[in-house]
Amino acid sequence: MSDQPEMIRVEAVSKSFTLHNQGSVRLPVFRDVNFSVRAGEVLVLAGASGAGKSSLLRILYGNYLPSSGRIEIRHDGSMVDIASALPRTILEVRRRTLGFVSQFLRVIPRVSALDIVRDPLLARGVDPAEATERAGAMLARLNLPERLWALAPATFSGGEQQRVNIARSFVDPSPVMLIDEPTASLDARNRDVVVDLIAEARSRGSAIVGIFHDESVRERVATRWLDITHFRAAADAA
C-alpha cells in the first residue's frame, strides 16, 4: 500500500466554534490532528457522539473552516490546500477529485432521481447516453424501483432518497471520497450493496475517509482507524 500516492494530508488541524450570539462561548472540538490517506485506503473515523467526526469530514471538504492547519488534497497531480484555496478552486477540486456522501439527500426542486445521478457524469464530460445508462444501472443495483427514476425525490422515503444520494456518489467514484454515515436509513440488503460499492471504489484507487454507525459495516470496509477522541482531550486541556 505504501507505494500508493498520498491523496489526503492533514497537518495540525484544529477546530473550535465561537458562538457569537450565545455569549461568545468558544467550543473546542479537536486539536492538532495529523494523518494522511493513500490511494486504495479506507480510513474509518471513530469516537463518541460529539467528538467531531463529522466536523473533521466537513473540514476536509471545505464545508467547515479549520481554526488552524492545512488540508492538502491531491488534485491533478499536485497538492491543493483546501483551507486556503479560493472558492473557485475548491469547486473545481470537488468537481473532479473530491466527493462527499452525506447522510441526507439535498433535494433540488423538479430534478428527477435519474438526473441527479447522471449529473456528476455529465459534469465530468461523459456522453449523455452513456451517462443515462450508467445512472440507471447504479439505481437498479441499489434496488430503487424503476417507476421512481423519472420522479423528483422530494416525495421519496428516507431510504429511497438515501439510495439516490449513494448512487450519485458512486456512479463515478471520486479519487477522494468522504462518507458520513451513508447506511443509517438502509435495510441489510442495501447496506451490503454499499459495502460492495466502497470496496470497488477502493480497488479502483479511491482514497476514502468514512464514518459508519453500523459496526459490521465498519469492520468490513476499514483498512485503518483513527479515533478522534484522542485529539479532543488535547482540546479540552487547552
Add this chain to the structure above:
Amino acid sequence: MNALVSPTALQGTLRPILSARSVSRFYGERIGCAEVSFDLWPGEVLGIVGESGSGKSTLLRCLSGIDRPDAGEVLFEATPGADFLEIFDLPEQDRRHLMRTAWGIVHQNPRDGLRMDVSAGGNVGERLMDRGDRHYGRIREAATEWLTRVEIEAARIDDRPRQFSGGMQQRLQIARVLVSNPRLVFMDEPTGGLDVSVQARLLDLLRVLVRDLGLAAIIVTHDLAVARLLTDRLMVMKDGRVVEAGLTDQVLDDPQHAYTQLLTSAVLAV
C-alpha cells in the same frame, strides 16, 4: 451541501471578468456601500446577502453601471482576452451600449426591466436589434425560441406583458436579458414578490440556464435558500460593508462572523 456543481465552472480561465476595487457610494452622510472589493471569474455565480438596508441594491447598481460610485473602480472584461475597461471612464453612450449587450440586468420588479406597451416578442427581439440584428424572420424565430425556453407558450408572442402573471413577466424579463447572450448577468431579488410555488419554478429555470450557458452572475437576495441553490460564492453585507465572504456552503454551514451567525440561525434548515 451537495448543490450541483456547475460543469463550466471556471476551468482554464486566467482572469476575472469583473473586478470591484474599493467601491463606495454615499447618500449624503449615509453610507450606501463602502470599500467593497472582489473579483468575479467567468462562469462564477456570486450571491450578495444581508438584511434590508445593508447596501445590496446600492452595490449592485454601482457594479452594473447604473449609479456611479463616489470612490473606487469597477473593471470589466467586455470580450474574452480584451483589456479591462473602467466602466465609469467610458462615455455615457458606450457604457449604455455595454449594459445592453455584454451584460444583462434582471430587476426585482419586471416593470423596471420590460417595456409594458410592447409585445412579448418585441421585448425579446428588441435586444437583438440593439446588437445590430435586422432580419425580422430571424429575430422572431429567436424570440419564439427564448419564450419557449422560459416556459412561455409561443402562441402568446404577440401579447403584452401586462396580460401576463407576475411569474410570467419575470420569466419574460429573463428571456429579454439572456437573448443577447450576455457574459454577465445582475439580478436583484429575482424571485421577490412571487408566490412560493412560482418561485420554485423560476429558481429551477434560473439554475438550469445559468449552468447551461456558463454565465457569470451576481444575485442579490435576502433568501438564504435561494443563495444556496443558485450561487457558488457569497458576500454577506451589513451597514454597507462586506463582513464575510467565501464558498456558499461554507458561509452558510460554518459562519464565522457574529452577523452571519445571526442571519443563518434565524432561518430553519437552509
